[in-house]
Amino acid sequence: KAGVTQTPRYLIKTRGQQVTLSCSPISGHRSVSWYQQTPGQGLQFLFEYFSETQRNKGNFPGRFSGRQFSNSRSEMNVSTLELGDSALYLCASSLTGREFYNEQFFGPGTRLTVL
Amino acid sequence: KNQVEQSPQSLIILEGKNCTLQCNYTVSPFSNLRWYKQDTGRGPVSLTIMTFSENTKSNGRYTATLDADTKQSSLHITASQLSDSASYICVVSFSNDMRFGAGTRLTVKP
Numbered sequence: 245k246a247g248v249t250q251t252p253r254y255l256i257k258t259r260g261q262q263v264t265l266s267c268s269p270i271s272g273h274r275s276v277s278w279y280q281q282t283p284g285q286g287l288q289f290l291f292e293y294f295s296e297t298q299r300n301k302g303n304f305p306g307r308f309s310g311r312q313f314s315n316s317r318s319e320m321n322v323s324t325l326e327l328g329d330s331a332l333y334l335c336a337s338s339l340t341g342r343e344f345y346n347e348q349f350f351g352p353g354t355r356l357t358v359l
Numbered sequence: 360k361n362q363v364e365q366s367p368q369s370l371i372i373l374e375g376k377n378c379t380l381q382c383n384y385t386v387s388p389f390s391n392l393r394w395y396k397q398d399t400g401r402g403p404v405s406l407t408i409m410t411f412s413e414n415t416k417s418n419g420r421y422t423a424t425l426d427a428d429t430k431q432s433s434l435h436i437t438a439s440q441l442s443d444s445a446s447y448i449c450v451v452s453f454s455n456d457m458r459f460g461a462g463t464r465l466t467v468k469p
Contacts, residue, residue, distance in 0.1 A: 248402070287403075287448065287459040300455065334402050347393075350402030 246271065248337050248351035256357045262323040265354045269316050269337030275299075276318040277348065278310060281332040290333075293318055294341060322356075330358045361386045363451050365460035373468055376439055380463045382432040382449030390452040394423050394434050397446045397462070406434070406447075439467045 249268045257263050269276050277300075278290040289302040293312035310320040316337075322329055332355050336348040363384045372378050382392070391410045395403035407416040407423040409432070416423045420437045436443055444467045449460040 286461040287450075289457070289459075332400075336402075347405050347408065350395075350404070352402050353400075355400075 248335060248349050250333075250335050250351040250354050252354060253352065254355045254357075256359060257325050258359050259325055259327060261325050262321065263325060263356060264319055264321045265333055265335075265356075267318045267320075267335030267337075267351060269318070269335075270349055273337035273339055273349075274316055275338045275341045276312055276316065277336045277338075278318070278320050279334040279336065280304075281334055281353070282330075287334070290320065292341070299341070325358045327358050330356060332356075361451075361453060361456070361458050363449055363458045363460040365447075365449050365463050367463060368461070369464040369466070371466045371468060372439055374439060374441055378436050378439060378465065380434045380436075380447050380449075380465070382434070382451075382460055384430050384432075384449075384451045384458070386430075386451045386453040386458055388453055389427060389430075390454070392423075392425055392432050392452070393450045394421070394432075395448040395450060397448060399445070403448055436465075441467050441469060443467050 251266045275294045277292040279287050281287045292300040296312045307323045312318045332353045334353045335351045338348045366381045393408045394406040397403040406418050406421050409416050409425045414425050422435045425432045446462040446464050448462040451458050
């Protein structure tokens with residue numbers, strides 16, 4: 245069974261630009277969660293999608309948005325990039341949701357660098 | 360405030376030695392606690408998951424313990440190997456949310 249895939253793996257952007265990251269969950273998984281990981285803040289929850297609906301949202305500005313498609317693939321978008329957005333963005337999929345007993349499976353992440 | 364704190368922040372041990380990582384939380388109401396291993400540049404991989412009624416869970420050389428009364432968990436690594444060098448993250452779920460610890464960076468030296 246294929247794992248969670250994320251594209252691209254690495255990305256370099258400049259301040260003010262926007263970026264779109266993609267995540268394909270494990271087949272059959274309907275929940276996709278996005279996280280930002282930085283050395284100073286650790287892992288921080290961005291949002292969770294389940295069956296194309298945003299179910300939970302972390303404490304991030306509106307510049308961070310996402311969506312989920314009918315095939316459960318998900319994208320997240322960051323507009324008007326800031327230097328502080330440089331981070332590893334991780335996607336995790338699970339059968340029914342991140343808050344239940346079901347395990348979350350993480351992708352390899354997308355390393356975003358904002359110059 | 361719902362928080363998860365891990366200690367130590369970093370740890371260096373020699374190959375073959377044992378070590379114990381700590382996780383204290385103030386999350387309530389508690390749902391479950393997970394330990395993840397994250398290799399540099401890769402996504403976290405689950406090691407163990409424990410609910411309120413479980414106080415020990417093993418996965419090979421990794422053994423996690425949970426004391427729900429004192430809100431403490433530990434991850435014990437036995438006979439460490441070079442491949443154990445990674446960050447270990449404690450995650451506590453509660454209600455409809457979860458909190459991540461900052462992680463412990465473990466380095467195993469030959």
